Amino acid sequence: MESNVLSMKFPHALCSVVPLFCGGKLLGIGKDAAASQSVTTVQWGPCDPVLALDSALQCAFFEIPLDYHNHSVGVARLGLVKANATRERRGTVFMNPGGPGVSGINDLNSTSALLLDQTGGYYDVVSWDPRGVGTVTIPGDVFCFDSAEEQQAFFNGTIEVNGIEMTGNFTDPADIQNLLAQAGTMQKQYDGLAQRCSQHSDGKYLQYVGTAATARDLAAMADALDGPGSPVNYIGLSYGTILGSWFINMFPERVGRVVIDGVVDPARFGTVDIALSGWGAQLVDADKVYEAFFTGCALAGPAGCPIASAGQTPVDVNNDIQALLQAAHDTARANPSAPVTSGQIRALLRTIMYVPTTWGLFVNTTLSQFAQEVQAESGGNITRRRSIRERDEKETFPYSTEAIICGDSKDNTGANMTDVFEGIISTSNNISSMFAAAWPFATYYCPFWPVRAVERYEGPFNKTLANPILVIGNTFDPATPFSGAKAVADELGDHAALVRLNGFGHTSQAEPSACISNIIRAYMVNGTLPQGDETVCEVDADFEVFPGVNTSAILASMPAMDV
Ligand SMILES: *[C@@H]1O[C@H](CO)[C@@H](O)[C@H](O)[C@H]1NC(C)=O
Ligand SMILES: *[C@@H]1O[C@H](CO)[C@@H](O)[C@H](O)[C@H]1NC(C)=O
Ligand SMILES: *[C@@H]1O[C@H](CO)[C@@H](O)[C@H](O)[C@H]1NC(C)=O
Ligand SMILES: *[C@@H]1O[C@H](CO)[C@@H](O)[C@H](O)[C@H]1NC(C)=O
Ligand SMILES: *[C@@H]1O[C@H](CO)[C@@H](O)[C@H](O)[C@H]1NC(C)=O
Ligand SMILES: *[C@@H]1O[C@H](CO)[C@@H](O)[C@H](O)[C@H]1NC(C)=O
Ligand SMILES: *[C@@H]1O[C@H](CO)[C@@H](O)[C@H](O)[C@H]1NC(C)=O
Ligand SMILES: *[C@@H]1O[C@H](CO)[C@@H](O)[C@H](O)[C@H]1NC(C)=O
Ligand SMILES: *[C@@H]1O[C@H](CO)[C@@H](O)[C@H](O)[C@H]1NC(C)=O
Ligand SMILES: *[C@@H]1O[C@H](CO)[C@@H](O)[C@H](O)[C@H]1NC(C)=O
Numbered sequence: 001m002e003s004n005v006l007s008m009k010f011p012h013a014l015c016s017v018v019p020l021f022c023g024g025k026l027l028g029i030g031k032d033a034a035a036s037q038s039v040t041t042v043q044w045g046p047c048d049p050v051l052a053l054d055s056a057l058q059c060a061f062f063e064i065p066l067d068y069h070n071h072s073v074g075v076a077r078l079g080l081v082k083a084n085a086t087r088e089r090r091g092t093v094f095m096n097p098g099g100p101g102v103s104g105i106n107d108l109n110s111t112s113a114l115l116l117d118q119t120g121g122y123y124d125v126v127s128w129d130p131r132g133v134g135t136v137t138i139p140g141d142v143f144c145f146d147s148a149e150e151q152q153a154f155f156n157g158t159i160e161v162n163g164i165e166m167t168g169n170f171t172d173p174a175d176i177q178n179l180l181a182q183a184g185t186m187q188k189q190y191d192g193l194a195q196r197c198s199q200h201s202d203g204k205y206l207q208y209v210g211t212a213a214t215a216r217d218l219a220a221m222a223d224a225l226d227g228p229g230s231p232v233n234y235i236g237l238s239y240g241t242i243l244g245s246w247f248i249n250m251f252p253e254r255v256g257r258v259v260i261d262g263v264v265d266p267a268r269f270g271t272v273d274i275a276l277s278g279w280g281a282q283l284v285d286a287d288k289v290y291e292a293f294f295t296g297c298a299l300a301g302p303a304g305c306p307i308a309s310a311g312q313t314p315v316d317v318n319n320d321i322q323a324l325l326q327a328a329h330d331t332a333r334a335n336p337s338a339p340v341t342s343g344q345i346r347a348l349l350r351t352i353m354y355v356p357t358t359w360g361l362f363v364n365t366t367l368s369q370f371a372q373e374v375q376a377e378s379g380g381n382i383t384r385r386r387s388i389r390e391r392d393e394k395e396t397f398p399y400s401t402e403a404i405i406c407g408d409s410k411d412n413t414g415a416n417m418t419d420v421f422e423g424i425i426s427t428s429n430n431i432s433s434m435f436a437a438a439w440p441f442a443t444y445y446c447p448f449w450p451v452r453a454v455e456r457y458e459g460p461f462n463k464t465l466a467n468p469i470l471v472i473g474n475t476f477d478p479a480t481p482f483s484g485a486k487a488v489a490d491e492l493g494d495h496a497a498l499v500r501l502n503g504f505g506h507t508s509q510a511e512p513s514a515c516i517s518n519i520i521r522a523y524m525v526n527g528t529l530p531q532g533d534e535t536v537c538e539v540d541a542d543f544e545v546f547p548g549v550n551t552s553a554i555l556a557s558m559p560a561m562d563v
């Protein structure tokens with residue numbers, strides 16, 4: 001996502017830290033891809049330490065058809081990772097960390113302890129690099145360029161690198177004109193990119209990378225690990241909730257214990273044009289998360305949050321950040337080669353909103369550094385132009401997130417870049433003034449994406465399930481608002497229980513909550529779900545977002561404010 005749209009991690013440059021539409025190397029010991037279509041035994045072996053250093057994890061390959069409806073297309077293979085059950089094993093629980101494009105193998109390396117705890121230790125926790133993801137699954141990460149140089153040169157000087165310049169609610173006519181004037185250029189770039197993606201050696205796989213096929217992979221893995229037709233247990237975060245919703249409605253009779261957390265409304269995804277108005281609906285609470293950020297900073301004061309001055313209110317801290325954005329904006333407008341643009345700061349801030357556990361470090365390091373650089377450049381001290389995808393200056397980066405999101409999306413190839421830009425301006429006006437203009441973003445590639453997946457699932461999303469599921473949403477989530485969790489739970493009626501974590505950030509893993517862990521554990525271990533229309537959990541009171549400042553203190557100071 002560029003900001004990864006749907007995951008706990010960051011834009012390509014930061015994807016390893018945060019993903020939802022964000023976008024490893026595994027050496028499984030296992031059977032090599034062979035032409036067999038029957039259920040095969042999975043042979044676990046040590047993981048490549050580059051992918052997962054934790055020696056308690058084991059890895060394997062698993063063979064799948066590229067196209068479930070046409071086996072003659074050929075075979076593919078998934079890279080799997082497993083954390084053994086710590087008590088009497090009852091079966092497997094599968095986990096998808098989101099993105100799409102995030103490696104499940106990498107992710108389990110850091111989340112296995114939490115997941116074993118939340119599942120009571122009774123299940124093997126298995127994740128995988130889905131088709132289109134990572135370095136060991138085939139087809140893996142989707143590349144469209146052969147070198148970083150080629151990729152950088154391709155987008156050099158465009159909003160893809162510099163972000164979009166705007167202030168306030170994107171009402172300044174000069175900003176609007178500047179953006180709309182780039183529609184032709186960007187449309188040409190994205191059309192050209194689509195052509196490269198098709199022609200690249202990965203291009204032949206694009207139509208087989210998609211969530212419906214991945215849902216079938218999930219069923220196939222459960223067949224192999226827990227027996228043919230076995231109940232499928234699954235935890236899906238962020239984009240993993242789309243996979244979860246598709247899976248439970250494609251295979252309602254296979255539903256075992258399923259948790260979806262940080263929920264996208266699947267009825268909108270896949271049927272609404274997500275490149276235009278559709279994505280805006282994901283941002284309805286994004287500015288509230290930003291409000292939590294500067295409120296927490298003000299409550300901590302300079303001793304805990306160095307960008308705050310003594311005695312500053314939350315409004316003051318926000319005004320200072322707005323002034324920083326304004327200064328970067330004005331400088332970039334006056335000098336097109338200014339090294340830091342407001343668009344870059346905005347894109348980074350958006351990804352930071354996903355993970356409150358990183359806010360303290362972010363203000364101490366990156367944000368303070370931006371403030372210094374902007375001050376220097378407003379004084380005429382221009383240095384090197386920075387890129388949104390900073391880390392990528394050395395390596396070429398994949399379009400896995402885009403391939404999966406756009407392969408799954410409604411065919412909106414009639415839309416043009418002017419339409420995309422107008423959607424951004426409107427979302428800035430009406431929904432999120434802070435983050436609607438953060439560019440690039442995976443969904444914006446979709447009108448130009450060359451293919452759609454061979455299979456998509458558009459509903460219904462109210463099937464009668466073999467077992468009820470658990471649906472979790474945060475009060476303020478920057479990418480998957482609580483309304484998504486509520487929509488899924490409402491659709492499923494008695495087949496779902498809805499839990500709200502009264503905190504902020506993306507998915508319930510964004511802030512620690514023993515209450516959430518207890519609810520997941522009771523469900524996974526005993527099948528017990530909370531009663532009532534909505535159960536509310538608090539974030540652990542001893543978790544400090546900034547030194548001395550916990551979540552409830554921030555929430556208590558927020559309601560009076562207007563971002
Ligand atoms: C795996 O987790 C360990 C800490 O448990 C960390 O040191 C290591 O960098 C992680 N490895 C990967 C490949 O993510
Ligand atoms: C996991 O469990 C399997 C089966 O009991 C065992 O063979 C394997 O050694 C275990 N793996 C680890 C890393 O403990
Ligand atoms: C199945 O795939 C093969 C190989 O790509 C292709 O030649 C054939 O037309 C496909 N069949 C159908 C029914 O799509
Ligand atoms: C981008 O363009 C600038 C100015 O035209 C040029 O100096 C620079 O080398 C280009 N960078 C890349 C990666 O092509
Ligand atoms: C943006 O729009 C919101 C809602 O209409 C409004 O409350 C806010 O004051 C506006 N912000 C700016 C900077 O214009
Ligand atoms: C997009 O289409 C509209 C009208 O259909 C047109 O006015 C506009 O110029 C087009 N934009 C681009 C970038 O081609
Ligand atoms: C950030 O800096 C403040 C003030 O120096 C300090 O109290 C706090 O612990 C730092 N936070 C992190 C995460 O480094
Ligand atoms: C959003 O803002 C635009 C102006 O960019 C306006 O034309 C439109 O009616 C607004 N939409 C809603 C739903 O308020
Ligand atoms: C399920 O949803 C479909 C629309 O997708 C609707 O037509 C149908 O009435 C719903 N069924 C129930 C039992 O609510
Ligand atoms: C499951 O139910 C048993 C028996 O009622 C109880 O002792 C145990 O604490 C429950 N486990 C969880 C994780 O809720």
Ligand SMILES: *[C@@H]1O[C@H](CO)[C@@H](O)[C@H](O)[C@H]1NC(C)=O
Nearest residue numbers: 541542543549550551552553
């Ligand atoms: C959380 O913050 C509130 C308000 O500052 C405070 O009253 C409460 O004691 C804190 N809780 C913990 C466990 O620190």
